[in-house]
Amino acid sequence: NAGVTQTPKFRVLKTGQSMTLLCAQDMNHEYMYWYRQDPGMGLRLIHYSVGEGTTAKGEVPDGYNVSRLKKQNFLLGLESAAPSQTSVYFCASSYPLGGSGRRGNEQFFGPGTRLTVL
Amino acid sequence: AQTVTQSQPEMSVQEAETVTLSCTYDTSENNYYLFWYKQPPSRQMILVIRQEAYKQQNATENRFSVNFQKAAKSFSLKISDSQLGDTAMYFCAFMNYGGSQGNLIFGKGTKLSVKP
Numbered sequence: 476n477a478g479v480t481q482t483p484k485f486r487v488l489k490t491g492q493s494m495t496l497l498c499a500q501d502m503n504h505e506y507m508y509w510y511r512q513d514p515g516m517g518l519r520l521i522h523y524s525v526g527e528g529t530t531a532k533g534e535v536p537d538g539y540n541v542s543r544l545k546k547q548n549f550l551l552g553l554e555s556a557a558p559s560q561t562s563v564y565f566c567a568s569s570y571p572l573g574g575s576g577r578r579g580n581e582q583f584f585g586p587g588t589r590l591t592v593l
Numbered sequence: 594a595q596t597v598t599q600s601q602p603e604m605s606v607q608e609a610e611t612v613t614l615s616c617t618y619d620t621s622e623n624n625y626y627l628f629w630y631k632q633p634p635s636r637q638m639i640l641v642i643r644q645e646a647y648k649q650q651n652a653t654e655n656r657f658s659v660n661f662q663k664a665a666k667s668f669s670l671k672i673s674d675s676q677l678g679d680t681a682m683y684f685c686a687f688m689n690y691g692g693s694q695g696n697l698i699f700g701k702g703t704k705l706s707v708k709p
Contacts, residue, residue: 517686525695569695580690580695581643587637
């Protein structure tokens, strides 16, 4: 049981390049999230998904796109990377609110991806 | 919109001593959860403790306990018998139970150093 995994762990991009971050979970969770963490800040929500085939915007969605074609995977795309997107990106997953008893509100986090845009 | 405030950017404590980290939040909701997450240098986010707003009893998990004051919108974390492995960033987080997305709203964190 690997939990939540993220690929890659580190990446350096040049301004204008594109890339996709992959998040995978093997806990059969319905909900998945992408957060970013900047120095001196807590995590902020970029996009989220409440089920396969669904996505929605979070607090800081500009410059990112997401897809949830399979329940276990949640992809975060940067079409044209900017230095302002230099950050650590975290994926998380959970059961639906109120689901699976007391664990229905616990989010499980991946190890993070450190992205640098030059 | 909900906000979470951690007023202590950094704190330090001697090994085996007790330390309390502060957190306040602002919401108009009545049903919500509060969490403390630990982020060690490895960067992994680890759930420390959670509190359901409808419960009056403060949550405890071994050496970790909270002081939940709903009327004051305060949610502090007490770490007893501090250990070197407790050195980490600690984030307070809020989740609106009534919302459909279940996302967490985080404070900016408190950097805790446990000194030998």
